[in-house]
Amino acid sequence: MFEDSIVPATLIIIGLSLNLVLILNLVKTQKKLITQQHDFQDEVKKSFQSSTQLFNAELKRVSEVSVTQIESLFSIFSTLKPQLPLPTTRGWAASPDLLKEIISLIHRQKPQLVVEASSGVSTLIIAYCLQRLGTGKLISLEHESKFAQATQSHLSLHGLDDVATVIYAPLVEVEINGAKWLWYDLTKVKIPEAIDLLIVDGPPGTTQKLARYPAVPMLHEKLSKDAMVMLDDGARADERRIVEQWMAEFKMSHSEYLPLEKGAYLIQM
Numbered sequence: 001m002f003e004d005s006i007v008p009a010t011l012i013i014i015g016l017s018l019n020l021v022l023i024l025n026l027v028k029t030q031k032k033l034i035t036q037q038h039d040f041q042d043e044v045k046k047s048f049q050s051s052t053q054l055f056n057a058e059l060k061r062v063s064e065v066s067v068t069q070i071e072s073l074f075s076i077f078s079t080l081k082p083q084l085p086l087p088t089t090r091g092w093a094a095s096p097d098l099l100k101e102i103i104s105l106i107h108r109q110k111p112q113l114v115v116e117a118s119s120g121v122s123t124l125i126i127a128y129c130l131q132r133l134g135t136g137k138l139i140s141l142e143h144e145s146k147f148a149q150a151t152q153s154h155l156s157l158h159g160l161d162d163v164a165t166v167i168y169a170p171l172v173e174v175e176i177n178g179a180k181w182l183w184y185d186l187t188k189v190k191i192p193e194a195i196d197l198l199i200v201d202g203p204p205g206t207t208q209k210l211a212r213y214p215a216v217p218m219l220h221e222k223l224s225k226d227a228m229v230m231l232d233d234g235a236r237a238d239e240r241r242i243v244e245q246w247m248a249e250f251k252m253s254h255s256e257y258l259p260l261e262k263g264a265y266l267i268q269m
């Protein structure tokens, strides 16, 4: 009788133990899941906070850039008073903050000859400056025929033909210290006097590695002894290297980085 009741009691104990183990496992799993859920929530919260911080920083940067560009445009228009609308700035063209720097530089330096590598809105701005000063000429080199024509016709419409000329100079292979480069074809370009200001904003960076390096080697002999060189897109690694090479190879006396929208370098011979 006693033995008869042992078997079911043992089975009940085993069953209860199994249930207990199952319940303990379930509790353990649930705890683990809750911890994982909290970790996940923390991760989501952290990543949301850091992307919000990045977004706010970028928003602040973009609004500061926009304000600077608008202020620069006001300065440009109030100084030069263009007679007609100007081509758009930024993107492929120079940004207003650089154009404003160029205007200040030309008024300080009063160059007799400005040479510019690549034409566009900058050509009109430089030409307006020289016209306003009543002295100095601009030669703008342009490798694309349609843009050379477009800029030349803008110059005519703005009454700036007397001050500035766009020369269509396709890119050709040139040799500098035994290495091959692409640069504006200067064979038909007559540079009548020493260049006081060289503005380098072409050819496009996609043309070749260190695309604008040839500017100084190709025109060095034509630069006046106090010439200044302005190089756009100074925030790019290529432009930084180009300036280092120019400084070393041509013993230029001083270079200054201008923290503009695209960055620029102003270099003194």
Ligand SMILES: C[S@@+](CC[C@H](N)C(=O)[O-])C[C@H]1O[C@@H](n2cnc3c(N)ncnc32)[C@H](O)[C@@H]1O
Residues within 6 Å of the ligand: 092, 093, 094, 095, 117, 118, 119, 120, 121, 122, 123, 142, 143, 144, 147, 201, 202, 203, 204
């Ligand atoms: C870096 S952009 C600079 C042009 C110029 N220095 C300026 O700031 O206006 C260089 C090249 O853009 C090209 N370009 C000129 N006008 C353009 C336009 N409306 N759309 C696209 N590219 C243009 C020209 O071939 C020019 O040599």
